[in-house]
Every structure is written in structure tokens, then in C-alpha cells.
Amino acid sequence: MAVMQVPQGQVLFRPDDACTGFVVVHAGSIKVSLTAENGREIVLYRVRPGEICLQTFGCLVGGGTYSAEAVAETPLELEVIPAGDFQARVGSDAAFRQQLFSAVAARFADLERLVEDVALLSVAERLARALLRLAGGKATVDATHEALATEIGSARAVVSRQLGAFQRDGLIAITRGHIELVDRAALAHLAHAAE
Numbered sequence: 001m002a003v004m005q006v007p008q009g010q011v012l013f014r015p016d017d018a019c020t021g022f023v024v025v026h027a028g029s030i031k032v033s034l035t036a037e038n039g040r041e042i043v044l045y046r047v048r049p050g051e052i053c054l055q056t057f058g059c060l061v062g063g064g065t066y067s068a069e070a071v072a073e074t075p076l077e078l079e080v081i082p083a084g085d086f087q088a089r090v091g092s093d094a095a096f097r098q099q100l101f102s103a104v105a106a107r108f109a110d111l112e113r114l115v116e117d118v119a120l121l122s123v124a125e126r127l128a129r130a131l132l133r134l135a136g137g138k139a140t141v142d143a144t145h146e147a148l149a150t151e152i153g154s155a156r157a158v159v160s161r162q163l164g165a166f167q168r169d170g171l172i173a174i175t176r177g178h179i180e181l182v183d184r185a186a187l188a189h190l191a192h193a194a195e
Helices: 054-062 083-092 094-120 123-135 145-152 156-168 184-191
Strands: 004-006 011-013 021-027 030-035 041-047 069-072 076-082 172-175 178-181
Touching: 021 054, 021 083, 041 054, 041 094, 041 145, 054 083, 054 094, 076 083, 083 094, 094 123, 123 145, 123 156, 123 178, 123 184, 145 156, 156 172
Parallel strands: none
Antiparallel strands: 004 076, 011 069, 021 076, 030 041, 030 069, 172 178
């Protein structure tokens, strides 16, 4: 199968689209999100090399259509295993099947964490976790208030108020389009307060 190059920002699937095959990401990141009828959006998960898209897995195994949207968050290198070939590999290749099921289990754990976060954590705790996750090893996060609201399943105005509070408390410094993590230790403490 040929490796395809996909530009950043390209929509890979939308709700009600049929699934044509199993996506294997070699480089880059896919953002999978769900949008409610009222327009609110939440990021369900990201698909990076070695990870699977539960939406695609569910469509291929259950024969349904997509219920979320996937967008190339970065430029991608990927290949698509056609649905028939995917089914054949699941049935005949024990190593592929084990790798697939392990990845599904890990992805379910991610979704369980998301549900727990949204249902049980405060906006401050969820936002601190998102800032640390998005920063990775860097000192800054390049994200709009709207994008952060999507990350944590909240409204932009709520996120803006919380970012303002973080800034007043000396945890972050906000400049246009950038959020500097000034006190990572305090953010980490807040992020893990509910654990």
C-alpha cells in the first residue's frame, strides 16, 4: 500500500461518511472531534503513529458510519488498508490482531479519562491538564481560547475567564496567540488535584 501525504487542515471524514478502510498513521497527528447540535465541540482524541482511530475501528467492525469529524492537525503520512484487507488481516494475522486490540484498549482508556475529566473535574483542573498536554516539553502553547475550549469541552468565555485567573495567579503569561507556562509545577499540582 502506498503512503499518502495529507496536508494540514484536510478533513479526513465527517459524521455520516462511510468508512473506506483502516488508517495507519506513519507521521503527524489527526484530531477527532464531536460537535453538538448547539455548535459546541470537544476533542475526543488524537491519532498519532502507533495509535488507532476508534471511529474507524467501530465503522469497520460494526458496519456503520462515522459520528465524528477527523482533521489532519499536522501534515500527515498515512496509508489506508481497504476494508476487505483489514477484515482478512484481523482474521488471519494473530500479531496484527493483538496489536489492534491493545491499541483499542488504550484508546478506550483515553476516552474513559475524557469522560471522567468532563464529568468530575473543574474547568481549572481540565484547563491545567490541557495546557500541560499541549505544551509537551515546550514552555508555550500556541492555541486560541476557542481551541482550548474545544480541548476541554467548555465555552470560550469560560476558558477566557479561567486563563485570566491563571495569569493573575502567575501560572501563565498570555500574549497574542501564545500562552507561556510560567509556573509548570503549580499547573501540574492543579492538574492532578483530583487524582
